Amino acid sequence: MKEINEIKKEIQKVIVGKNDIIDKILAAILAGGHVLLEDVPGVGKTTLALGFSKAMSLDYRRMQFTPDILPSDLTGYSLYNKKINDFEYKSGVAMTNLLLADEINRTSPKTQAALLEIMEENSVTVDGVTRKLPEPFIVIATQNPVGYVGTQKLPESQLDRFMIKLSMGYPDIENEIEVYMGKSYASLGKVDAVIRDVDLIKMRKEVDDVSMEQSIYRYIADIVSASRKNDYVQLGISPRGGIAMVKMAKAIAYMNDRNYVIPEDVVECMECVASHRIVLNSRAKANGILVDDVINNIKMSVNMPKGKEA
Numbered sequence: 477m478k479e480i481n482e483i484k485k486e487i488q489k490v491i492v493g494k495n496d497i498i499d500k501i502l503a504a505i506l507a508g509g510h511v512l513l514e515d516v517p518g519v520g521k522t523t524l525a526l527g528f529s530k531a532m533s534l535d536y537r538r539m540q541f542t543p544d545i546l547p548s549d550l551t552g553y554s555l556y557n558k559k560i561n562d563f564e565y566k567s568g569v570a571m572t573n574l575l576l577a578d579e580i581n582r583t584s585p586k587t588q589a590a591l592l593e594i595m596e597e598n599s600v601t602v603d604g605v606t607r608k609l610p611e612p613f614i615v616i617a618t619q620n621p622v623g624y625v626g627t628q629k630l631p632e633s634q635l636d637r638f639m640i641k642l643s644m645g646y647p648d649i650e651n652e653i654e655v656y657m658g659k660s661y662a663s664l665g666k667v668d669a670v671i672r673d674v675d676l677i678k679m680r681k682e683v684d685d686v687s688m689e690q691s692i693y694r695y696i697a698d699i700v701s702a703s704r705k706n707d708y709v710q711l712g713i714s715p716r717g718g719i720a721m722v723k724m725a726k727a728i729a730y731m732n733d734r735n736y737v738i739p740e741d742v743v744e745c746m747e748c749v750a751s752h753r754i755v756l757n758s759r760a761k762a763n764g765i766l767v768d769d770v771i772n773n774i775k776m777s778v779n780m781p782k783g784k785e786a
Contacts, residue, residue: 490520493647513641532673534572577616683723685735688725750767
């Protein structure tokens with residue numbers, strides 16, 4: 477699709493060598509999901525989120541999650557106004573289209589819980605009054621690898637709210653030279669708006685209308701079931717994870733200008749949907765088994781149906 481290619485082209489003006497990451501994030505946005513980026517500092521996560529907000533004409537806010545951040549910083553709060561002799565609502569950073577939640581594993585569990593409600597309900601509740609967030613609403617969150625100073629592991633319930641989890645990684649040597657020469661990670665003024673928020677809402681409805689054969693629904697169900705039965709897995713993919721795989725597969729098909737899903741679309745999104753939902757047991761740790769090993773085993777063990785040709 478023309479708009480899809482133009483959005484990717486705009487993001488690539490400031491982020492080079494990460495086309496697959498850009499594709500996956502764009503698919504998650506089209507699928508109506510939230511994105512978790514786990515990586516070391518300084519690889520361009522903030523620039524990437526800003527690039528998407530500019531290319532899609534989305535209102536954007538960023539919050540650095542430190543231990544002293546309060547839930548009210550996200551949700552907003554009521555403040556007494558003498559002029560009107562009443563309490564007045566002051567919005568928090570969540571009242572936006574695209575929220576960059578930076579280093580979410582450095583803040584308190586109470587604030588993380590507030591973010592979880594926002595992501596799940598697309599609304600904030602202050603003093604018993606619930607307010608809907610703007611549409612569309614997207615969270616792109618970052619976290620430092622567990623073990624970094626000041627970090628704490630996110631609970632599985634919150635991880636499950638993210639449609640996908642990705643890692644940008646360091647650029648290869650050639651792309652890193654381009655960074656040093658100022659050819660990427662540069663001024664976001666280079667990024668032009670391609671679509672508006674209303675266009676994104678329309679595109680999301682079109683993604684929902686992408687068709688999927690019964691055999692592919694069964695394929696996804698078999699993948700989810702296999703993750704729960706694996707000998708090295710303590711906690712497998714949840715039903716929410718299966719729904720995320722359906723939505724991501726539809727978005728990938730849509731981005732490839734198809735109105736139907738093929739099995740390869742499911743394979744393409746399997747890792748980023750499953751990696752943060754699978755919890756390994758002690759046997760896996762004792763044998764040096766990684767989550768990627770389990771996902772690869774599932775790919776090989778579950779029979780792929782014969783879908784439509786691309």
